Amino acid sequence: MTTIRQRRVGKGTEAAEDEPSEEKNVKPDGKILSDDTGGKLWNILSVTVGGIVAISLGLLTSVYVATLHENDLWFSNIKEVEREISFRTECGLYYSYYKQMIQAASIQQGLHGLVYDNKTESVRTINILERMNVYQEVFLSILYRILPIQQYLEPVYFYIYTLFGLQAVYVIALYVTSWLLSGTWLSGLLAACWYITNRIDTTRVEFTIPLRENWALPFFAVQIAGITYLLRTHLQPAQERLILVVVFIATFLFSLTWQFNQFMMLIQALALFILDCFDMLPTAKVTWLYIIQISGLLLVCVLQFFNSMILGSLLLSFNASVLIARTIQKNLKKGSLVNRLGKLILHVLLVLCLTLLINKLIKKILNLESDEHIFKFLKAKFGFGATRDFDANLYLCEEAFGLLPLNTFSRLSDTLLFYVYLFVLFLMTVAAVIVAFWNLRMKYLWTSHMCVFASFGLCSTEIWKLTLRCIHLYTSRRVHVIKYSIPIITLLYISYKFWPGIMDELSELREFYDPDTVELMNWIKSNTPNTAVFAGSMQLLAGVKLCTGRTLTNHPHYEDKNLRERTKQIYQIYAKRSPEDVYRILRSFGTDYVILEDSICYERRHSRGCRLRDLLDIANGHIMDGLGENEPDLKPSLYPRFCEEIKKTLPSYTVHFTRVFQNKTFHVYKLAKHK
Numbered sequence: 001m002t003t004i005r006q007r008r009v010g011k012g013t014e015a016a017e018d019e020p021s022e023e024k025n026v027k028p029d030g031k032i033l034s035d036d037t038g039g040k041l042w043n044i045l046s047v048t049v050g051g052i053v054a055i056s057l058g059l060l061t062s063v064y065v066a067t068l069h070e071n072d073l074w075f076s077n078i079k080e081v082e083r084e085i086s087f088r089t090e091c092g093l094y095y096s097y098y099k100q101m102i103q104a105a106s107i108q109q110g111l112h113g114l115v116y117d118n119k120t121e122s123v124r125t126i127n128i129l130e131r132m133n134v135y136q137e138v139f140l141s142i143l144y145r146i147l148p149i150q151q152y153l154e155p156v157y158f159y160i161y162t163l164f165g166l167q168a169v170y171v172i173a174l175y176v177t178s179w180l181l182s183g184t185w186l187s188g189l190l191a192a193c194w195y196i197t198n199r200i201d202t203t204r205v206e207f208t209i210p211l212r213e214n215w216a217l218p219f220f221a222v223q224i225a226g227i228t229y230l231l232r233t234h235l236q237p238a239q240e241r242l243i244l245v246v247v248f249i250a251t252f253l254f255s256l257t258w259q260f261n262q263f264m265m266l267i268q269a270l271a272l273f274i275l276d277c278f279d280m281l282p283t284a285k286v287t288w289l290y291i292i293q294i295s296g297l298l299l300v301c302v303l304q305f306f307n308s309m310i311l312g313s314l315l316l317s318f319n320a321s322v323l324i325a326r327t328i329q330k331n332l333k334k335g336s337l338v339n340r341l342g343k344l345i346l347h348v349l350l351v352l353c354l355t356l357l358i359n360k361l362i363k364k365i366l367n368l369e370s371d372e373h374i375f376k377f378l379k380a381k382f383g384f385g386a387t388r389d390f391d392a393n394l395y396l397c398e399e400a401f402g403l404l405p406l407n408t409f410s411r412l413s414d415t416l417l418f419y420v421y422l423f424v425l426f427l428m429t430v431a432a433v434i435v436a437f438w439n440l441r442m443k444y445l446w447t448s449h450m451c452v453f454a455s456f457g458l459c460s461t462e463i464w465k466l467t468l469r470c471i472h473l474y475t476s477r478r479v480h481v482i483k484y485s486i487p488i489i490t491l492l493y494i495s496y497k498f499w500p501g502i503m504d505e506l507s508e509l510r511e512f513y514d515p516d517t518v519e520l521m522n523w524i525k526s527n528t529p530n531t532a533v534f535a536g537s538m539q540l541l542a543g544v545k546l547c548t549g550r551t552l553t554n555h556p557h558y559e560d561k562n563l564r565e566r567t568k569q570i571y572q573i574y575a576k577r578s579p580e581d582v583y584r585i586l587r588s589f590g591t592d593y594v595i596l597e598d599s600i601c602y603e604r605r606h607s608r609g610c611r612l613r614d615l616l617d618i619a620n621g622h623i624m625d626g627l628g629e630n631e632p633d634l635k636p637s638l639y640p641r642f643c644e645e646i647k648k649t650l651p652s653y654t655v656h657f658t659r660v661f662q663n664k665t666f667h668v669y670k671l672a673k674h675k
Contacts, residue, residue, distance in 0.1 A: 195448060
């Protein structure tokens, strides 16, 4: 018998050291009987099983969130108006365009209604396809119209099932990314299980279905999986071309479906830039990723009728600057250490200066101010001075943009996810900090990243090699035992602790109940003309448009300077202003009816300083209500709060406003039409 020692190369396999020798059978003529066939069969079996597990977990996640949605609202049994009201705030606005396309006489008329829309913002005609990322609603509505499914599936179910189906794509992409990083699909299984058990911090799709993030993040996860595969070594040219196409398609779809895509991809571009500067990634592949980001964003820009906010994005300016700087500076990674360091510092400075110059130039030429509120928000958020800007403060007071609550970390610790993440993060500081630091602003991104990163760390041969060598206990056999036993034990722990809770959650039955809003919507449909214009809060008006089709003065899609100014003016109904001022403002936007909400007028949800009425008082230079300090230059208002005083039916108010509807939550006033 001939003894052969075999060295395997690649992720998830071990070097020959410390492994026992293997005996191979030999043919009579002395040639070795190869076990390549057995190895290939084993790999095929492993990939097949791993693939089946990935698809199964993805489908189970879809069924899980769909069941939670049904159980929470009893969606299949409530009225159509209640279903539509359940799409709250901007969710209702986005869904209204899907409904509009479905109800249009033809696809062409539906598209014309979106391109020349005069019902979303009164006294203005806007292009919805330019202003908002609603191509997914357009595509889905066209698909619903042409497929023979109308008799079997209501439009709303076609819509929500598509979103729940994308959750399967999301989980599978996370699973594949972790698998690619670690070399074993056990890592993907652990990542998917952590994603599901930490659902509160990974997704909110079951109660905010039409939100843009629920469309976009699955494609972003596919893009990350594609980039992970692209950065592997020894790829064949055909494989590289194919994965570049996958990354481009995923990047394009991600960019098309979410208006905040450019900010996330800027973080990605910065991470690639830093790693490339330290020669940790192949420059050619990084260059292709820059080009893919630019081309994907420009294609979206064309589809959105040359949306100026895209052209003025920092992402385009940064990527263009990197490519220009590389053309100017040659041989960045050659020469002595001091020479390379000097060239690197100069390169970074050149890229930053070019980015600011190009971005400033573009905004100057195009006269762009659409994203100025974001920079005001960031400036105040990171402690560069307080602001009285109404729009910036509106963002600062939103819980979604606040610091992560402390109970987030306790929840993540219950599944061991946070502890494992910290352990892996400690061992891989350079790579992890770049991603984790930036992603902490949005937990729905950060937590899914944690799932992939932590699961890869537990199943990584390299991590356990490094750990065992540091404590002088390394052997190849120990690495194998630990890299498989620890994840399995973790999975068993998660199953033991969280399976009963998941079962209880799935068995808990509730029902949608909002009679005041239902009553309001039914009254509007029955008692106001189709051409009536309504003013009120952004969130409520989105529901008014969806449920009644009436014209709005303002809405929750806030990425337009004129709309932000309009919203601030409409919200004077909750400020300390005279009835004449409020009437004049509302009529300037063609308002026929104004809806006042007690929950806003007497708000207690936010602390003092973050209530909507407080933000308006500060912006208007007025002292806030209630006990507490005020800034010294704030003055008392000459008038009482409009939303409170109008209910007293004083002559100065009734001459302009007549109450036509009220219930426990809402008060609707019709505006007089003075000559």
